[in-house]
Amino acid sequence: MKIRILARVIAFLLLVYSVNSTAEIEISGYASIVGGKVMSGTEFLADYPKAGSYDNDWSFTPDSSIGLQISSQLDDYLKFTAQLSANGAIDFEPQIDWAYANYQLLPELSLHAGRKRLPLNYYSDFFDLGYAYYWIRPPVDNYTWQISSFNGVSLIYEPATSQWDSLFNFYVGREDSNENELLSMLFDESVDETWKNIIGLVGEFSHSWIELRFSLMNSQLDRYRNDIEVSHDVKQRFSGISINLYPNNLILLSEYNIYRRTADDIEVKTHMLSLGYKYKQWTPHLTRSGLKQSLTSAGGDEEHYTNSLGVRWDFRTNIALKIQFDEVTDKGSVIQIKGDSKSFSIGLDMVF
Amino acid sequence: MLFVYPAQAISDNHSAVLVCSKNSTINTLDSLDIRRIFLGMNPVNQNQSITPVLNLANKKLYKDFLKNVLHMTEEGYKRKIIKRVFRQGADYIKETKTTDDLIKQLTDNPDEISFISPEQARKHKNIKIMQTLW
Numbered sequence: 001m002k003i004r005i006l007a008r009v010i011a012f013l014l015l016v017y018s019v020n021s022t023a024e025i026e027i028s029g030y031a032s033i034v035g036g037k038v039m040s041g042t043e044f045l046a047d048y049p050k051a052g053s054y055d056n057d058w059s060f061t062p063d064s065s066i067g068l069q070i071s072s073q074l075d076d077y078l079k080f081t082a083q084l085s086a087n088g089a090i091d092f093e094p095q096i097d098w099a100y101a102n103y104q105l106l107p108e109l110s111l112h113a114g115r116k117r118l119p120l121n122y123y124s125d126f127f128d129l130g131y132a133y134y135w136i137r138p139p140v141d142n143y144t145w146q147i148s149s150f151n152g153v154s155l156i157y158e159p160a161t162s163q164w165d166s167l168f169n170f171y172v173g174r175e176d177s178n179e180n181e182l183l184s185m186l187f188d189e190s191v192d193e194t195w196k197n198i199i200g201l202v203g204e205f206s207h208s209w210i211e212l213r214f215s216l217m218n219s220q221l222d223r224y225r226n227d228i229e230v231s232h233d234v235k236q237r238f239s240g241i242s243i244n245l246y247p248n249n250l251i252l253l254s255e256y257n258i259y260r261r262t263a264d265d266i267e268v269k270t271h272m273l274s275l276g277y278k279y280k281q282w283t284p285h286l287t288r289s290g291l292k293q294s295l296t297s298a299g300g301d302e303e304h305y306t307n308s309l310g311v312r313w314d315f316r317t318n319i320a321l322k323i324q325f326d327e328v329t330d331k332g333s334v335i336q337i338k339g340d341s342k343s344f345s346i347g348l349d350m351v352f
Numbered sequence: 353m354l355f356v357y358p359a360q361a362i363s364d365n366h367s368a369v370l371v372c373s374k375n376s377t378i379n380t381l382d383s384l385d386i387r388r389i390f391l392g393m394n395p396v397n398q399n400q401s402i403t404p405v406l407n408l409a410n411k412k413l414y415k416d417f418l419k420n421v422l423h424m425t426e427e428g429y430k431r432k433i434i435k436r437v438f439r440q441g442a443d444y445i446k447e448t449k450t451t452d453d454l455i456k457q458l459t460d461n462p463d464e465i466s467f468i469s470p471e472q473a474r475k476h477k478n479i480k481i482m483q484t485l486w
Contacts, residue, residue, distance in 0.1 A: 079441065107396045132431065160396040
């Protein structure tokens with residue numbers, strides 16, 4: 001399986017290069033080396049999409065990852081970008097996170113076609129890029145989605161304005177996930193999940209010390225459990241807002257999201273509030289996040305909260321050392337994820 | 353105003369000019385396009401490809417450039433560029449660490465622009481001053 005994926009990657013690179021052997025190729029990447037341990041409790045689910053969790057023994061896999069991004073500018077309008085990653089939570093099996101063509105229609109408007117990360121939450125499309133945020137990982141209660149990528153088309157519009165930087169991302173597509181990591185773990189059986197007819201819109205606005213973001217997504221869901229269809233064409237809707245403030249050295253980050261799947265009587269709300277302070281190379285931070293599912297007629301009651309305390313140390317250019325304590329309170333009875341836990345993580349994030 | 357925060361005064365400790373190769377066909381740029389170019393976006397009022405180069409030879413000048421032209425802190429700029437690189441497949445903005453490296457970079461690449469003090473710009477005949485930034 002790994003050899004097959006690597007072969008596809010190599011074939012892709014050769015294709016890109018053969019299209020125009022004079023094309024400039026830019027290579028960039030990131031890496032996270034993270035170790036952690038549950039100090040109290042049994043298990044801590046640190047990475048929902050990849051079902052990466054810590055237990056009472058030290059582990060260096062759930063949050064560790066490496067990513068390589070290769071871009072090739074073929075002419076003034078067309079560019080190929082591919083991002084390959086290997087994550088410890090899934091045995092460092094190489095996978096393609098991104099592989100898309102970028103065509104510049106107008107100076108402010110570009111078309112992306114191919115595979116990209118699904119931009120539901122603020123950190124969704126750079127979730128594994130640890131260097132980009134001060135936590136070990138984005139607050140877990142907000143990033144519990146079983147689907148994190150999609151194949152489709154995006155229109156990116158970045159209008160020229162003098163005061164606010166803005167970006168609009170309109171996207172359509174689908175994702176088929178066979179033996180989905182998260183759902184297969186939660187149901188303890190093979191689960192295939194498809195999100196189809198995905199249509200979404202993201203708006204981002206920033207000015208000086210303020211960042212605002214909204215996200216909307218509609219799609220339909222199909223699900224098979226042990227090859228038996230349990231859901232078909234079920235409509236689902238996601239909406240979210242994020243407000244980030246950076247006045248002087250203070251950092252205030254927040255998210256609020258609502259997910260609805262009306263036919264299944266499911267409504268889930270997630271939130272995150274984080275306070276950080278940048279003092280020279282140090283950024284201590286405190287975060288509260290939570291997920292609460294409205295009680296369903298079937299008794300579904302997923303509800304969990306996490307308090308996190310940590311510090312980031314930017315001791316070298318493009319390298320940061322982080323430590324973090326996480327306390328999880330799992331209030332679900334019918335749907336309990338991994339129970340209460342307290343855990344410690346330490347990690348190194350870098351970009352190149 | 354929804355958000356009340358004291359606007360930061362433009363620093364008058366240094367002045368800076370926008371420069372490019374003397375052989376470049378790039379002329380003046382409006383402030384909007386300068387900002388877009390250094391954020392890794394395409395200019396809207398130019399028909400040619402323009403590549404930015406960050407001059408890191410003078411840290412104070414660099415920070416003043418970020419504040420006066422891009423209206424952001426060094427942290428905010430770095431955060432924005434990293435996100436563009438890994439979310440939109442953009443390239444890192446080129447950097448030079450010494451003035452000599454900057455002059456050579458611009459001389460060898462007529463499609464590139466950067467910023468420098470007026471005194472430094474006048475010392476080097478291979479580059480031309482496009483306009484004053486502040």
